[in-house]
Amino acid sequence: MTTVSAPRIEHHREPFGIGESAPRLSWTTTDAPAGWRQERYAVTVVRDDAEETVEVTSAEQVLVPWPTRALDSRERVGVRVAVQGADGRWSSESPQTWVEAGLLHPDDWSARPVGLDLDEDPESDARRATLVRRSFRLDGEVSRARLYATAHGLYEPEINGERVGSDTLSPGWTVYRERLRYYTYDVTALLVVGENALGAWLGDGWYRGRLGWRGGYRNVFGSDLSFLGQLEITYVDGRRETIVTDDSWKGALSPILRSGIYDGEDYDAREELPEWTTAAFDDAQWLPVAVRDRDPRTLVAPTAPPVRVTEEIAPVAVLTSPGGARILDFGQNLVGRVRISVTGPRGTTVTLRTAEVLQEGEIYTRPLRSARSSDSYTLAGRTGGEEWEPRFTFHGFRYAEVSGWPGDLDADVAAGALIARVLHTDLERTGWFTCSDPLVEQLHRNVVWGMRGNFVDIPTDCPQRDERVGWTGDVQVFGPTASTLFDVSGMLSGWLRDVEADQLPDGTVPWFVPVIPSHKVWSPIRAGAAWGDVATLLPWTLYQRFGDEGVLATQFESARRWVDKVESLAGPDRLWNEGFQLGDWLDPAAPPQDPGDARTDRYLVATAYFARSARAVADMARVLGRSADADRYGTLASEVAAAFRGAYVKPDGTMTSDAQTAYALAIVFDLLADETQRAIAGARLAALVHAADNRIATGFVGTPLVCDALTLTGHADAAYDLLLEQGCPSWLYQVVQGATTVWERWDAMLPDGTVNPGTMTSFNHYALGAVADWLHRSVAGLAPAEPGYRRIRFAPRPGGGLTHASAMQRTPYGDASIAWRVGEDELHVDLVVPVGATAELDLPGAVREELGHGAHARTVPLLP
Numbered sequence: 001m002t003t004v005s006a007p008r009i010e011h012h013r014e015p016f017g018i019g020e021s022a023p024r025l026s027w028t029t030t031d032a033p034a035g036w037r038q039e040r041y042a043v044t045v046v047r048d049d050a051e052e053t054v055e056v057t058s059a060e061q062v063l064v065p066w067p068t069r070a071l072d073s074r075e076r077v078g079v080r081v082a083v084q085g086a087d088g089r090w091s092s093e094s095p096q097t098w099v100e101a102g103l104l105h106p107d108d109w110s111a112r113p114v115g116l117d118l119d120e121d122p123e124s125d126a127r128r129a130t131l132v133r134r135s136f137r138l139d140g141e142v143s144r145a146r147l148y149a150t151a152h153g154l155y156e157p158e159i160n161g162e163r164v165g166s167d168t169l170s171p172g173w174t175v176y177r178e179r180l181r182y183y184t185y186d187v188t189a190l191l192v193v194g195e196n197a198l199g200a201w202l203g204d205g206w207y208r209g210r211l212g213w214r215g216g217y218r219n220v221f222g223s224d225l226s227f228l229g230q231l232e233i234t235y236v237d238g239r240r241e242t243i244v245t246d247d248s249w250k251g252a253l254s255p256i257l258r259s260g261i262y263d264g265e266d267y268d269a270r271e272e273l274p275e276w277t278t279a280a281f282d283d284a285q286w287l288p289v290a291v292r293d294r295d296p297r298t299l300v301a302p303t304a305p306p307v308r309v310t311e312e313i314a315p316v317a318v319l320t321s322p323g324g325a326r327i328l329d330f331g332q333n334l335v336g337r338v339r340i341s342v343t344g345p346r347g348t349t350v351t352l353r354t355a356e357v358l359q360e361g362e363i364y365t366r367p368l369r370s371a372r373s374s375d376s377y378t379l380a381g382r383t384g385g386e387e388w389e390p391r392f393t394f395h396g397f398r399y400a401e402v403s404g405w406p407g408d409l410d411a412d413v414a415a416g417a418l419i420a421r422v423l424h425t426d427l428e429r430t431g432w433f434t435c436s437d438p439l440v441e442q443l444h445r446n447v448v449w450g451m452r453g454n455f456v457d458i459p460t461d462c463p464q465r466d467e468r469v470g471w472t473g474d475v476q477v478f479g480p481t482a483s484t485l486f487d488v489s490g491m492l493s494g495w496l497r498d499v500e501a502d503q504l505p506d507g508t509v510p511w512f513v514p515v516i517p518s519h520k521v522w523s524p525i526r527a528g529a530a531w532g533d534v535a536t537l538l539p540w541t542l543y544q545r546f547g548d549e550g551v552l553a554t555q556f557e558s559a560r561r562w563v564d565k566v567e568s569l570a571g572p573d574r575l576w577n578e579g580f581q582l583g584d585w586l587d588p589a590a591p592p593q594d595p596g597d598a599r600t601d602r603y604l605v606a607t608a609y610f611a612r613s614a615r616a617v618a619d620m621a622r623v624l625g626r627s628a629d630a631d632r633y634g635t636l637a638s639e640v641a642a643a644f645r646g647a648y649v650k651p652d653g654t655m656t657s658d659a660q661t662a663y664a665l666a667i668v669f670d671l672l673a674d675e676t677q678r679a680i681a682g683a684r685l686a687a688l689v690h691a692a693d694n695r696i697a698t699g700f701v702g703t704p705l706v707c708d709a710l711t712l713t714g715h716a717d718a719a720y721d722l723l724l725e726q727g728c729p730s731w732l733y734q735v736v737q738g739a740t741t742v743w744e745r746w747d748a749m750l751p752d753g754t755v756n757p758g759t760m761t762s763f764n765h766y767a768l769g770a771v772a773d774w775l776h777r778s779v780a781g782l783a784p785a786e787p788g789y790r791r792i793r794f795a796p797r798p799g800g801g802l803t804h805a806s807a808m809q810r811t812p813y814g815d816a817s818i819a820w821r822v823g824e825d826e827l828h829v830d831l832v833v834p835v836g837a838t839a840e841l842d843l844p845g846a847v848r849e850e851l852g853h854g855a856h857a858r859t860v861p862l863l864p
Helices: 409-414 438-454 472-485 489-502 534-546 549-570 602-623 627-648 660-668 675-691 703-712 716-724 731-736 767-780
Strands: 016-018 038-046 051-057 076-085 097-101 130-138 142-152 154-159 183-186 194-203 226-235 240-244 250-253 256-260 264-268 307-313 317-320 326-342 349-355 357-359 362-364 374-378 386-388 395-403 418-425 431-435 782-784 791-794 804-811 814-823 826-833 838-841 849-851 854-861
Touching (some): 130 226, 154 226, 194 226, 194 256, 326 349, 326 374, 326 409, 349 362, 357 395, 362 395, 418 438, 431 767, 438 716, 438 767, 472 489, 472 534, 549 602, 549 627, 602 660, 627 660, 660 675, 660 703, 675 703, 675 716, 703 716, 716 731, 767 804, 782 804, 782 814, 791 826
Parallel strands (some): 016 097, 791 838
Antiparallel strands (some): 038 051, 038 076, 142 183, 154 194, 256 264, 307 418, 317 326, 326 386, 349 374, 431 804, 782 791, 826 854, 838 849
């Protein structure tokens, strides 16, 4: 019998405390007979007082409209789905998904931010983390309790001595003046009849901690540490009670002596206040709190999962450096922090300094710039041992230098006393790739690890040094790869709301979002190609990969305003050939301290992106039914493309910048006049690749496009030559050098094992890993042919001596997969099309086929 999954609610992994009053629904269907197609669906919504079923005649199953009256604040409903095929038979009902709304209206909030009013040095990086608490009495059995919480700073709540939730670094980083995220927690099980206590730890985080490079800035968003909490309780007898943060709360200094995103955390266990969130605790000596203001209209529910610890990694080795330092090697460049279990004398301090690489056997911290990246724990001296990990910081590291350890470090490591805890936004994995070349597989793993480490609430550039900001260009080029590897639909659509919030009135998109103050180059904010184009190209990517027209509707004005801004800068000749540009950033030929000095003319890059973004806005308008806008921006895109050809394409078909990025842009952005020009460009691009001995010659802009450009013009062999090259610079050079993530520079580590002398030498930067999307789409051969994979293109292009490759994609319609292997003179292909989707199969030398859902196998002769 046809089987339907429990419905998915919007893009939520856990539809709890959501901010949508009429959330869209999606489901997948399995076990349907060949040729089956959905003709109707029925949605049943179970409320406290009624159950309603609505039938809809439609084949849609992805993000379909909410079928009944909107949810009220706090309302919890069950949702089930059944589907009917063309044969008239209904499936059985799906399992039920429970959906609960958060606080949907500003007047739902009565809590106000509270925290200590301390006499602090506002420019200090060592301001003390604090605690706030309140006791309260419950006079009956509780049937339901919800804590709605957020903070100025970072918070971690507790009730009756128990940690609330599994999230960390909450409420994350948003454009706080416009959008402060809150989380909803089910705390029913933590409450008791009689006396109770609620409290929260508070740390600086992004809100008031140091942000930025060259010394950075403090108090960017505010100078207070404040908790905003609203505990709503429903008794079994129906009575309701609300406990809110107000002037009845008290505060105290915490054992966290200092805590910063960049510098790490210092904790003195001798300063602990045992059981401070239990009802028995005496807070008579605690200080009264100051009550602050927060416009409740700025409080927003999350659109993505929170940051969580998702994995633990034990050290693979304990090293002794030439200088005698003890160093843990975790075998993987990761993002997180180290948890320790330790026994020793009171007052002993254990310090952990982290770094991504070693140089001359010692941890090498120069790439961290001014980030201290160090945690310390001073023991209370408890005889049963102590366990600790930092709360309000994170590090990018493979190595941790341990000093002051009071026991046998080697034995304690073997016993599991020091463990790396990996954290990132808890996104669902959606894309997998394998192949016969272990180095390429390692490259793919490096891309995955790099993305995990840089998707820490926002998409950052790097996770370790004094930066870690949301560079718009990085995620613009990496968006397709991110959307293949993980379900980033909720996270990035939420971040795009921050992009629009920080977009200047004239349409300029900042270099990084949220915006923080910066020195010299980045201030004042100016329009820059590839970076600002995140406003147009990222929404289009999310639509293509997840089938969500809603993100186009939400972001259309932001996208349009960006293109209008560029149009005003380019002027009537349609050439964006003036002003500051980053161009093909970090071209490997660029000097270490001048990363924008690329082989491709930066204005060629800018004009190409102008054309691409204008076309994207036209396409967005067409999807949204805005025909006048579609015509206007379509005409603009054509005019810019013509201007591009006139300025940058020579009569013989070669380009004024005879460089890989120039040809890749012209081909992939479809800026050339005809197939003849495309053929010339493709041939020249392949020749440039081979003339460079297959070494990479592209930066942030060209790297995501070069393999596609070669493949599209019939030079997949050259793309494989690029992919498989091991000399410097190349993707596999990093792998053979021992990389476990993707580097910022192609040669962040030089062939002699020393670190590049430039000041930008992150060993965890995902932008150059954008090739992974090509691995899925062209090497394995699985790509969306219509938005949301409603139609799938299977078009593997074996080469490079690979004997097999495979990809699996968790699409909105279900799991799609392809696996090919090379036999003797034959290519064997197995693939799966999920129910609700169709596919086209394009194998080398074979007639193109149309496929329905189900498993398929084909064998074709190998082309000579």
